Amino acid sequence: MTTPTAESVPESVAAPRAERDRVIVFDTTMRDGEQSPGASMSHDEKLELAKILEDLRVDVIEAGFPIASNGDFEAVRAISGIVTESIVCGLARAGMADIDRCAEAIRKARRGRIHTFLSTSPSHRDHILHASQEDILEMITKSVGHARNLCDDVEWSAQDATRTEPDFLRRCVDAAIKAGAGTINLPDTVGYSYPSEYADMFRDILEHVEGADRVILSTHCHNDLGLAVANSLAGVQGGARQVEVAINGIGERAGNAALEEIVMALKVRGDALAFHTGVETQHITRASRYVSAITGFPVQFNKAIVGKNAFAHESGIHQDGMLKDRGTYEIMSPETVGQGGSNLVMGKHAGRAGFREKLRTLGYELGQNALNEAFQRFKDLADKKKHVFDDDIVALVDDALASGSDRIQVKTLRVIAGTEGPQEAFLTVTIDGVETSANATGDGPVDAVFNAIHKVAPHEAILRLFQVHAVTEGTDAQAQVSVRLEEDGRIATGQAADTDTLTASAKAYVNALNNLTARKEKSAPAAIASGF
């Protein structure tokens, strides 16, 4: 095997050396990530995530698929209006209407990009597009050319590139470059490739396609065989200079390459693979937690970089080594990725300034109103809970951000539970500021609470997921609850945290219901959502 350094990259990547060694980070958490079944994000959550991605200094934010729905269009448009440094990108199929809609959505962006794609593999040509190779080439020329008339920065993707005949893929890339694409993405759409094959595909393009050395080649790897990160790094070895990634590796099916893993692999092993990114890694944990909270997808405990156990040392031998020298068992420090450990933060006597400072170290810059609200919640929590940990604060702030603009809000809840049934819930909510109450029995206290919600806010949605996690340890720990609802094929997730598990459950359900209502304006046509 050749030594994987920048030297092994084909000389034809003709940028100045410093730039040659920089890998552009293209985040697709809000587009491909949101295509994970159940991983819907509300408009406000997307805006908040865009701010976090800017703090991370990702180079490109793929904010959505504007033609897919009004909600996606509005999210891309709003993000284009608030992002100042990163490029804001929207996805479009090869049709003119898609591209026009995308161009309109990114119009306000300081730096906008149209990302248009077309399938190139025989499987997709025959079964999805019913198009010949010549048809595909013509569509590439037309779509990329049209996009270039509307935007200077155009990316073209060859969907299912890794299962495309190499000679035809070359012709497709050639057509896209000639039509004006500045970035060429070669996705492993179905997560089928091996690292060596993926690297060779980029080398082949660089060697055989005129002008390939003057555009940016990009990776986009799905994780069906657990190889997405390895393949993306191999793509970089082969000459790619952009990686398409998602926080926590979320995305279609088994997901995309995880941003945090690729960024840290490049940072920690610069000796082995001499490339770097511009990502400010101390924001990684916050981004991971936020994505997990808004999607309701828990991060597995042993997940690289962001898992709860990623920096935990359990065995005596390891602990002994760590006490003598952290380098014995740690290849990076938790602080590098913003994992501060579960340190005790402060009690109920803490002041607002100290609280604001704590939030800042956890990566939150809140406006005055949000700060006041978070501080009040913190005080309430400190009254109930002996030790308040960083994780508690993160949970309460994320909770406030998630539910802040909800139409329906839980006001009070009282539940009768225990062995002497029936369990009964007494609930008061406000809907658009107007108070309404109901009580209901159920098969258990949670069922009673959800039945009471049905009474105050009648709906047809079906409960698809109900999940409870303890934020920290101890019986007074906050419960973090995720709820997923489905109605007419639309899925929405809600979450909430509280020291009272039933209150957290009620708030999470109501949050999901609010998100579902918001999503009703946002229909995602199945024909568009599938096929990636």
Ligand code: KIV
């Ligand atoms: O996986 C894929 O091929 C995609 C494209 C739309 C870039 O997500």
Ligand code: ZN
């Ligand atoms: Zn994809």
